[in-house]
Structures are given as C-alpha cells and as structure tokens.
Amino acid sequence: MNxxxxxxxxxxxxxxxxxxxxxxxxxSSVQAELRRxxxxxxxxxxxxFDVMAALxxxxxxxxxxxxxxxxxxxxxxITGIIDRLAEEGxxxxxxxxxxRRAMIARLxxxxxxxxxxxxxxxxxxxxDRLGNLTREDAKTLTRLLNxxxxxxxx
Amino acid sequence: MNxxxxxxxxxxxxxxxxxxxxxxxxxSSVQAELRRxxxxxxxxxxxxFDVMAALxxxxxxxxxxxxxxxxxxxxxxITGIIDRLAEEGxxxxxxxxxxRRAMIARLxxxxxxxxxxxxxxxxxxxxDRLGNLTREDAKTLTRLLNxxxxxxxx
Numbered sequence: 001m002n003x004x005x006x007x008x009x010x011x012x013x014x015x016x017x018x019x020x021x022x023x024x025x026x027x028s029s030v031q032a033e034l035r036r037x038x039x040x041x042x043x044x045x046x047x048x049f050d051v052m053a054a055l056x057x058x059x060x061x062x063x064x065x066x067x068x069x070x071x072x073x074x075x076x077x078i079t080g081i082i083d084r085l086a087e088e089g090x091x092x093x094x095x096x097x098x099x100r101r102a103m104i105a106r107l108x109x110x111x112x113x114x115x116x117x118x119x120x121x122x123x124x125x126x127x128d129r130l131g132n133l134t135r136e137d138a139k140t141l142t143r144l145l146n147x148x149x150x151x152x153x154x
Numbered sequence: 155m156n157x158x159x160x161x162x163x164x165x166x167x168x169x170x171x172x173x174x175x176x177x178x179x180x181x182s183s184v185q186a187e188l189r190r191x192x193x194x195x196x197x198x199x200x201x202x203f204d205v206m207a208a209l210x211x212x213x214x215x216x217x218x219x220x221x222x223x224x225x226x227x228x229x230x231x232i233t234g235i236i237d238r239l240a241e242e243g244x245x246x247x248x249x250x251x252x253x254r255r256a257m258i259a260r261l262x263x264x265x266x267x268x269x270x271x272x273x274x275x276x277x278x279x280x281x282d283r284l285g286n287l288t289r290e291d292a293k294t295l296t297r298l299l300n301x302x303x304x305x306x307x308x
C-alpha cells in the first residue's frame with residue numbers, strides 16, 4: 001500500500017519504530033521517577049496511587065471486579081491494596097444490595113482528601129518533567145497521540 | 155515563571171497532564187499487545203526479547219552486570235533468561251580474560267538469526283499499530299518527544 005520510498009528516505013516503518021522507542025523511553029523514565037517520588041516523598045506505590053485515582057473518579061464506589069478490569073491488574077492485588085487503604089481509614093468496602101458476594105470499594109472523605117493532595121503533587125511533577133514543552137507542543141503531541149490511538153479501521 | 159493563563163485557557167500543567175495520560179495509554183496498550191503477540195506467535199516474553207535486543211547491539215557480548223544496568227532489571231532475572239537462551243543454543247557465556255568472576259554473554263549465530271526474525275516481526279507490528287500516523291506525524295512526534303526527554307536545564 002505504501003509508495004516506494006525515495007532514495008533519500010528511510011522506510012516509514014523505521015520512522016514509526018524510532019517513534020515507538022521514544023514513546024517507550026519517555027514513558028519508562030517518567031514512570032520510574034513517579035514510583036521513586038511516591039515511595040520517597042509519600043511512602044506509597046504506583047499501584048496504590050492508581051487504585052485511589054480510579055476510586056476518586058467514582059464517588060459512589062466501584063465493585064472490586066470493575067476496579068480490577070479498569071486497572072487491568074489481578075483482583076488479588078487490588079484486594080490487598082483496598083485492605084490496607086481500609087485499615088488506614090482511606091477507603092471502605094460496602095455490600096452490594098442484592099448481591100451478597102459482591103463488594104463495592106469507595107474512598108472515605110479522608111481518602112478523598114489524601115488523594116487530592118497526591119494528585120496535586122503528581123500534576124506538579126508532570127508539569128516539571130514535561131517543562132520543556134510549550135502549550136503548542138503539548139497540544140500537537142496530544143492530538144497526534146490521539147490519532148495513533150484511534151482504531152485503524154475507522 | 156509561567157504567565158497567567160488567559161480566561162479561556164486551561165493551566166499549562168493540565169495540558170501537560172493530559173498529554174502524559176495519552177503517552178501512558180499508548181505505551182501501555184502497545185506493550186500489552188507486544189507481550190501477547192510474543193507469547194502467542196513466538197512462545198517468548200518481552201524481557202527475553204529485550205535481552206536478545208541488547209545482545210544483538212553488542213556482537214562481542216556484554217557482561218551480565220552491564221546487561222542488568224542496561225535493561226534496569228535485576229541480575230537474577232537476567233541470569234535465568236541467559237540460562238534458557240544458552241540451553242536453546244541461542245546465547246553463550248564466555249569468561250572475561252583477567253576477571254575470573256565475570257562472564258560475558260553473547261548471541262550465537264543461531265541466536266542472531268532468531269532475533270533478526272523477531273525484530274522484523276516487531277517492526278511490522280509497530281508499523282501496523284502506528285499505521286494512522288503519516289511520515290510527517292511520526293517525525294513531529296519524535297522531535298517533540300526528544301524535546302521532552304532533553305534535560306530541562308540545557
């Protein structure tokens with residue numbers, strides 16, 4: 001389908017591969033930095049941050065199975081994280097009416113406040129880490145990454 | 155340092171945060187797809203692919219400790235992967251002259267050929283996955299991601 005590359009051009013597949021390696025490098029380095037900052041400054045972990053972020057988007061709570069689908073990690077890990085959040089008064093589990101086996105997890109007001117604080121720090125770290133990018137740069141990147149994320153058949 | 159946002163503009167930190175979430179979404183979804191394809195089509199794993207990729211860049215081989223630094227994973231995991239590659243005739247370990255405790259790992263010709271085949275498939279998957287992006291899109295993204303990766307103080 002692609003036209004023959006001109007003599008001075010690399011194949012487009014090489015250009016896209018180079019791009020993928022940059023995406024991977026940036027996402028790996030930012031994630032490593034986030035993990036380190038969450039651990040050193042907030043005594044917490046990225047999976048726990050992700051669970052709190054998911055719950056903060058659903059004030060009425062999420063079933064454990066929904067949380068597990070949403071975060072694409074195993075139910076067992078989520079249960080452990082919710083157990084610890086509950087012990088610290090940051091989350092609670094409530095029974096689902098009409099389904100005795102299902103439990104809904106949600107943040108307590110204390111948990112909501114703790115997450116808002118973490119999210120504020122998170123936004124500041126990302127702002128600092130991506131500080132080389134102007135508003136135009138960020139908009140262009142977001143637009144092109146959304147294009148890459150679109151289903152290829154639509 | 156940043157000028158006050160105009161009334162119709164979001165803070166730049168929100169724009170950068172949105173961008174980060176897109177980078178994370180794209181890198182996570184492409185990596186999940188790569189893992190699945192390596193497992194289903196090639197009966198292999200992403201860490202093993204990464205070890206072979208690193209060795210393929212150093213035909214004279216790498217010390218186990220260099221490989222571990224390079225890939226940022228623990229020496230123990232690397233040793234297990236090299237053990238299995240050696241059993242299958244894809245890699246070998248040779249002693250370092252003058253350092254009886256250090257071992258260098260390198261690909262055998264069979265391993266070099268096996269990796270070239272995997273790398274070709276990898277490039278094709280990425281080309282397909284990022285198929286929405288034109289050459290101009292890919293170049294713009296790579297340029298702006300390199301800008302983001304640059305040290306913020308230079």
